[in-house]
Amino acid sequence: VERFIRENGDGTISVTDVCSVAGLGGEKNYRDGSFSYYISEPVRDDDPKAVSPFIMVSILLDK
Numbered sequence: 439v440e441r442f443i444r445e446n447g448d449g450t451i452s453v454t455d456v457c458s459v460a461g462l463g464g465e466k467n468y469r470d471g472s473f474s475y476y477i478s479e480p481v482r483d484d485d486p487k488a489v490s491p492f493i494m495v496s497i498l499l500d501k
Contacts, residue, residue: 443492444483453492456485 444452459479462471469475 442488452483453485453488454483455481456483456488458482458485460487 442454444454446452457476457479458481460476461469463469
């Protein structure tokens with residue numbers, strides 16, 4: 439949590455360092471799903487691929 443969750447100045451929360459693109463296959467740039475592929479992709483904050491699981495886990499931990 440300390441590594442990937444940031445509290446912003448306005449009190450909102452951000453999930454940081456999320457792979458901004460993910461997929462498999464493709465014609466031009468083949469995406470093989472390997473670790474090398476994922477770490478070579480750009481990262482961004484608050485990508486839905488990470489925000490949704492974070493919300494779900496937060497709800498479960500709050501029970």
